[in-house]
Amino acid sequence: MTASEKKSKGDFLMKKVVGIDTQERYKRYPSDLERRARETVLPAQAYLEEEPTVAEWFRDLKPTKESAVHYVRTLFPSLEWVPRYNLRWLMGDSIAGLTIGFVIIPQAMAYALLAQLSPEYGLYTSFTGAIFYWIFGTSKDIVIGTTAVGSLLVGSVVTSVQEKIANGELAGEYENQDIARTLSLIAGCILIFLGLFRLGWIIEFIPYVPISAFVTAASITIMSTQAPVMLGIRGINTRESPYTVIINTLKNLPNTSMDAAIGITCLVMLFAIRDFCTYMEKRNPHQKRLWVTISSLRQTFAMILFTIIAYLVHKDYPKDEDYHKFRLVGTISKGFNKAHVPQPTGELVTAIIPELPAIVIILIIEHIAIAKSFGRVFNYTIVPSQEILAQGFSNVFSPFVGGYVCTGSFGASAVLSKAGVRTPFAGLFSAFILVLALYVLTGVFYYIPNAALAGLIIHAVCNLLTPPRSLYKYWQLSPFELIVWFIGVILAMFTDLETSIYVTIALSAVLLLVRLSRTSGRFLGKVRVHQVPNDFTSPHSDSDETDVLKAEQATAHDTFVPIDRKDATNPAVEVESPYPGIFIYRFSEGFNYTNSGHHIDRLLTYVTSNSRRTTAESFARESDRLWNDAGASKPKDDHLPLLRAMVFDCSAVNNMDITAVQALVDLRASLERYASPEPVEWHFANVNNRWTRRALAVAGFGFPAADNPLSEVHWKPAYGVAPLANALVEQEKEAEEKASRVHDEEAGAPARRHSSAMARKEDEDAASAATAAASKAPGGGETPRVSPSGSESSSRRHVGGHPATKYGTLHGVNRPFFHLDLMAAVESAARDATRADERYSEERCLVEEEEEEEERRRERDGPDSPVGVPITPADSRVASP
Structure with missing residues (x-):
């Protein structure tokens, strides 16, 4: 019996005898996620994040001979x-x-x-x-x-x-x-x-x-x-x-x-x-x-x-x-x-x-x-x-x-x-x-x-x-x-x-x-910040203010500040949403059982007040409505965006206990009903603790939800890649070997030497082109991001100016919604929200065309003609990106 067969048998017994379904956590996990990720980053190395285990934790606690000797020596500093x-x-x-x-x-x-x-x-x-x-x-x-x-x-x-x-x-x-x-x-x-x-x-x-x-x-x-x-x-x-x-x-x-x-x-x-x-x-x-x-x-x-x-x-x-x-x-x-x-x-x-x-x-x-x-x-x-x-x-x-x-x-x-x-x-x-x-x-x-x-x-x-x-x-x-x-x-x-x-x-x-339990998180907005050097202009310069923000003399970058402006930033500076329907929330004092209820209430109230339902509530009878829900007399939120994504800045969070994770699960259930049938993406930035990442993944966070087909339709894979540890050393060795071979063949093969030089020139041109493409890609810079939108040939040959085989993804491709920083999380959410809005707009156009066609048909054939069933955005599905 193979190891996988033994595991399957053990899982079956656990489910039947004890009632524990060990595969339940994977119901929301997309079956083709890893395949799509590998295709996206090829030929770079696709890193799969491994979850920590209790056995690993105990192994870390086990003292070694060196640590025992060090402990004894520290007992006697003299x-x-x-x-x-x-x-x-x-x-x-x-x-x-x-x-x-x-x-x-x-x-x-x-x-x-x-x-x-x-x-x-x-x-x-x-x-x-x-x-x-x-x-x-x-x-x-x-x-x-x-x-x-x-x-x-x-x-x-x-x-x-x-x-x-x-x-x-x-x-x-x-x-x-x-x-x-x-x-x-x-x-x-x-x-x-x-x-x-x-x-x-x-x-x-x-x-x-x-x-x-x-x-x-x-x-x-x-x-x-x-x-x-x-x-x-x-x-x-x-x-x-x-x-x-x-x-x-x-x-x-x-x-x-x-x-x-x-x-x-x-x-x-x-x-x-x-x-x-x-x-x-x-x-x-x-x-x-x-x-x-x-x-x-x-x-x-x-x-x-x-x-x-x-x-x-x-x-x-x-x-x-x-x-x-x-x-x-x-x-x-x-x-x-x-x-x-x-x-x-x-x-x-x-x-x-x-x-x-x-x-x-x-x-x-x-x-x-x-x-x-x-x-x-x-x-x-x-x-x-x-x-x-x-x-x-x-x-x-x-x-x-x-x-x-x-x-x-x-x-x-x-x-x-x-x-x-x-x-x-x-x-x-x-x-x-x-x-x-x-x-x-x-x-x-x-x-x-x-x-x-x-x-x-x-x-x-x-x-x-x-x-x-x-x-x-x-x-x-x-x-x-x-x-x-x-x-x-x-x-x-x-x-x-x-x-x-x-x-x-x-x-x-x-x-x-009290400080832990009642400290509120902050909803963030985006601000474009220009760094102006102190020697940019003289104090008596008559130049226009816009000259101070010239790109060639002042660098600019996006940052995120609280929307309510209850911080130390200048309240006169304009703060805008990074994208309609995306909400960024920063935890201020950790996230645990003492404050999870306070955070979730604030999140639910703010999100539902600043977005609109995808489909209006309807009841067969008015008595079916909850006793504490008076209902809206008229729709007043048509100008509000649809809920597309939640982005959490977890830089102040190290551990999450069961109560906190369950609170997130309950919030997800409420907002998914609110946004249904449209999916809601959940992105997390700066989650560095492996046990916290494991807890979120077990609860179904960190990847597109497989239980909603539109989730995978909207998701556009994008991963950050970086040079591997020994990549540059191997590249130098290859260059030395190549130079040695060229030197040995110089005397007897001038034509071959000329063709080798031409080949090197082509490689350098291709590397330069790839470097420029990587710098323009989303999340470009020190950690280039690879996505399917790039050039097919260049992405498979080079990444960031080096051979692609020398690169690997920085984070696990099986956790695409766990991001290195807040900017990467917002960019990913905005990219997928754009696709969702484009699809939703196309469906709305189709619905409007169908309604106009139906109206024209009824005018032409008369009011007693059979009425077709209109198509609504809630009933339509798109099978491919």
Whole structure:
């Protein structure tokens, strides 16, 4: 049994047993389409488009040995640059790493307080990020460690779990550090999963505006929680909403203590140093590096100053909180004695999981945004999935040394960049400073005032607030998104940060869906555009305006613009239809289930309003008419054209789902009834996705409809052809061989040489003639189009000046209504519409002649003579083009 017989038997069984007709899709496919196409393009190669298959899709997914090796190598970007490491890089990295080490010590200790932990946990966390990032990271400028927003989220989770323990919802007893460690471990595992499977693109679903609103709201929340600490106000519950905390702080301003002198002085000094250094950078550009370094270390200077002050105040008192004049950090464990293997329990994991989505989203977005910004500034590319992997490993190993959640820090990264970092290896030098601090300076850390740390935190997060100029820019870019931004900030002020981020993401998703589903396509018309060079005429030329459009000095081409003129083009320019009865429609926001109904309603309404039925509706009884169809009192659309073709510009469409394709099928059925018995052609331009082309072809689009005989009558095949890949190389080889043969025969055959020269001359003349013919053909230019209207001899001998066997059709000849561009689609539709109108006019003339003849016969023979049956255009058919 042959393969075709087996296939036929299988198709028969499928139809009988399952009820699936595998040949149903070919009912509209013309049986002689491929034959006519081959005859049209001969002797050029006729390419048949092959449809993609599911097996092919799976084969593309199958990894190869080379791709597997490449994947493993991309997991460790450091393997690419470590072998090239040199002394110059070492100098830059060591200076930058040591500088950032001194910067992040006070920040890490301060941010740990936001996480409801003691200051040393911030040092552990920053140490882990510095140690692991250089192995997996792709940015030289980023610093992974503690951040204000990340620490605030950790503190929120710690508070939430502790409240559950207090309410009896959790049976176990967990310390704050246990909760923070478990959170870091789980978040790290999720990040590693996303990084290993290269799912970093998922984060692109989170728009910028919700994140901007979240960061601003988090900054306000941080400042509201740290203000009482900076002012020395006790007894305020900072776990409540920011609005409540701010109100309670204002109510308790009379209760400020000595801490306020330390905190406010620290805050004012930090802003003063920053502004002074910024001023000096502009005034003395040649000393910019010095002032940048001083500004970067201002937090370290402030902590040293106020630690000295606190020491001088308390040096004669016992190390007891009762003797403190203002609150101090207190005793800090030396070294890594908090390091141990985390042991999360199922109960604790269950309590943490609901809080994870917001934390993971913020960790990723904050890190990727920082990495991309520095990549753009210094002209290198970061890999988001690899950055997520580096985050994951840092967060997984952070609990083992006592740390908690870490991510990229914008402030620390900016300092590192300005310090002249050369590679990610600088993190190791900052890790050295952190280790030194943990083993040598813990005794000094005892005297750091809490108010000074609170002032440092408030100073740091002030830079995270969205400035008014950015809000004004949001308003100019998208007013609706600015409203979403305000909703997010207000929600965070009165509820919590998690509610804010979830609501703003949901609102952004709704806004996106509304834009997708309610954005209308555009009906296009044709405009003749003349490109006038800027040196065409002088400004004071008195020449007539028509001189500007002279063909020899200004090129011209057709383009398509919306007919309703609701775009950026000049409304005074005249737009005309490319051909009566042809409608061009451009999809604006893709074509899928969210907007297919909107597009189809618009298409059906516009087309029926701007064309007329081929045959007027008639009913045996008026009651047969639909209840919602009042009917036309008098025909008012005689001036409108018949519907001939629909042309779709799919340049904004990549995929079409089942709903969208079915909507097109329903539209086709409605318009074919409307235009019956005349056919309607359906042309598609810029459909580049093979699966979309397959879906349209399965639905019966892409070729003339075989179920209407007039479709093939009107269709005039025309295909774009182009040189094949190796055609010119083969032609050069043939020319060399021919020249060699001529050279060998020169001495003995002068007459033959003369005849060969004459033959070459004839070939060159024929090639020149073919080139001129191809340039005049429809769609001529870089891709000549071959149609039966051309010269029989020239089309079979040459195409575009080269031997025809060197050419092939650009698109599949079995999909003649899928076009390379919109111009080709409109030309094809107009060519077939012209033939249809010529045939329709001839039939109308025949009908009119028959009616006149019948009238004359009745006048001659009398009114009682038999009446013949008139012939109408709807009853006539033309059998040949």
